[in-house]
Amino acid sequence: GCNRSSVFLVFWCGLALFQSTTVNGLVYVVTTTLERRFSLPSAQSGAISSTYDFTVLVLIVFVTYLTERIHKPLLLGGGAIVFALGSYVFTLPHFLAPNHSIGAIEGGEVCHVNGTAVKCNEESGGSLSGFYWYFVAGQVLHGIGSCPIYTHGRIYIYENVRAQVVPIYFAILQLLSSLGIAVGFLFGGVLLQMYTDLQTDVSTLEIDPSSPIWIGNWWIGFIIVGTLSLLISIPLAGFPKYIKGTSAIRKANDEFTRPQKGSEFYATRGVSGLVKDFPRAMWNLIKNIPLMCINFGIAAEFFIISCTTVFGPKYMETQFNLQASTAAVMAGAIVVPSSIIGVLLGGWIIKKFNLQYTGQARLCCVALLASLILLVAFLIGCPNVDFAGVTAPYDNGGSELGQDVVLNITDSCNKHCQCIDSFAPVCGSDDVMYYSACHAGCSSFEIVNGTKMYVDCECISATSGSPGLRGIANPGRCSLDDCFRPYIFFGLTLFLVICSSMVLVPSQTMLLGRATHIRHGVGFNDPRVTCPPFLKSSFF
Template identity: 45%
Template structure:
């Protein structure tokens, strides 16, 4: 195609040249201009070729032009500016963040149910992304330090898109979803013998589905490889190619896009899970989204993200190594490197790993840099815990479905994340804050948010659950260990499959069978199954004749309970906490970029990514998950030994969450204070030395 364009261009040029020579011959015969014909022809030939080169060919004299290999059209140069680059970078960041911190997390429970995966394996799927990024991030940023950063980022976007497509593959290969059991199996069958053994009769089906675990792992590996250069190289590129007084605002916009995107993932994922069945049609199955057997549409979001990522990769790859004005902006920046952390790479530094250990050691010896990253790791610990278990916390405290919890958090995080990141960037630009000013801002913000974390102590009562929080016989609070079996369902031969129903006494039962329901009366309002003659739900009893007893009914799904008065107050306070937490994002990034040597900025961002993942996002969910497991009061154990928690004691859940947030926030304050006290820039040290040397 390029060859065709070249031939076409030069054919047009030759015809014009022939016409010009004919005109010159006529002029010569009439005695005019014979001497100037050749120079004019050569000049027109030169002009035509130059015009063609400017439109279609790469300019060897302009390394800042935009395009792909030999295709660099003039119209595309209109996109060759910081604003357009930031738009494409934000698009990739939004796709990445909405996927990893949104779609993957909100679909964890669904993947467990659909592919018979224990929590340990879904936890591995979630953590695999961070492990891959940790393994490659420092090497990617080290190589990108001297390379073309947009090309690294654009290539990563393409790899990320392929990973998203791969994540959807199990849906198309596994066939239609068949949920276990049927209606007749799960209500009280008097004098029936229940098959509660783990004889492995269904092992082949379970095993075949669980093999898709490796497909999800491979997809997350591609996600990790693709996302590795995004934040470290992307933010460094913005910082180096934008006026010093505006770089914080650009980074703030980028961080805002990346920060509220998980909420888009939660919101979109929640809507898909609640409103669309995994196989798109659900009429023949007779279940709705209130049933624990329901599997919502988990895969469509990944398909959309894959398309967006691939489309975004094309313009990103086209950008040059530097935008126009980058060299001028470099000289405009005030030196702020920590004394003793100056780093001058040796010849061939970008193409060789011989200086790699020295580069990393120089960064680790930079105390302000190291302490900032410890603080970022502490904050990431909180963010990871809230991201993974936030929906579960809201679901438990306020008795809502998983889809509703995801939507609530999405609606909350979008405005607070957007406002917080933009506010942090605006403060730096408005007051022209240098390193110490940015750290002071972080300290004030974190101290304020620390006092607001008491919102986690605003707890709601744990739902009434027969045999767990409420006694079967008298309906009073249960003080002993959980026991969902009672005299009223002793002869029902109940299975252990969790299928909760809400009794007419507003008490939740483990299943229709455990409520003692002997009759199935079809479906009621909202398509929910209705059961009657429930032996464990006594609505009235004749005091003179104990044989005259009226039994209640039960409806599929959770009991609605809107009695918690703290719900509005909780979400208002948490909105402020989130906005304050997000507002320190930009200051921590710009502070790191200022305190390290200019030749180490990309490597420093990569090392920061490694540290906050290793200290925060990877261990956070593991530690917090182990803590909240202690608040579980109802476990369901599978034949393979894996367990699923269905009910948490809300007050314990809240105290563990409060404790984690307070401890991590105090550590952040300590680390930021240490960074402030140990910072001594080159100029400050030199001035102090001059004063000391004066007689």
């Protein structure tokens, strides 16, 4: 029948895939877009992702401990429903906020001598930033719904599968969870190529996904994955509390698992007994030195993973001058093969060399040391594009190399233009990037072969061979065609993710052997939730 551990594994891993796609993929891919669309600073966008972590951190210890004897598949199904609700709440700002309008920027895109600056940007930015709390609420619901997946799901597997086979089930879960990150990045990258308003005719906007003011379709992915999570909750909740014929397995597993000597703990039956014994249960885990060493070691690794996952696409955008959608797709292309290879390689090494606890610990140390060395990848970056008033002075042609630049995007050539603050960069004919066409002093534009070109730009040096003429500018950033360093970065990052993923399987089997009685654990069997608050890296 369908009430088999293998069938449960399919639905359980499916939910983990959807969960990882959302909170570890889509949320991070749309970070830059949310900042641009809702006028959010990086501190707030980082706090959005950290809200999920803090929610899990606060709830999971208590939830796992107090609900250890509950109907676990039913709890998983309920968690899937709450998770889907969180995805729907996360998309509410799209439907509640005013439609995104490119026209609000166009009124002040060129220089109008002695004109009046357009002030609507400040007001709309302030009001739009209030939607930040919808994202926070959605992430809180994501955290609540995710709690049972990596705790009660693992315990349910342990209670119904032979202990010798449990690591295989855990490895499959880690594979699907890692794959979810990749799916989120790739899926999100594709969606960002679409405009946020599906009813808008993109051809009338005079911009494309390469434009810095482009707002991609950040919201529809959450609706799709949230609906899939809602659908999978039904079969998950239908599994029995214990799979038929597994009582002997539970007895054998109790004998197979040998917790650290002196850390054995069995809670008193009843809710009052559980609450009363909670401090003792926590102390039992804290004094389990091998368990805590494993947890803190993996927590440090997840500190790095969280940092690079949250701001990885944004990092590639700024360091290598990539589009948001391109950076998201490249991040996914790195994570997909490397995470799968890393998990499989870690499991294969354990089986091939029959590694026991000490051998698995050494494997983790070697893999993490390699990860540390490969972090040199983040010292790689392309040279900065010459940016007038930021990295290069105005009238760049007459400046000396290495000349100090005073940070000021206003100059004598544009101070009379009354430019607005919206960032819509243009690339001048002098290969210098300007904050906007207005800041380049461009007084008008022309459409040449269907492409907009700003002309009569007072701040841009005359092109060679045309003395006395003012320069021109094209919408968008200046390119860095001769920079080959992204390929080195992608190669090193590929091996970095492989080494980081190698520790997932051995760390889980080590925890299984050293943790206090698995069914009386308090959430410490998931290293991602053992990070103390100061390790929530994306917030910092």
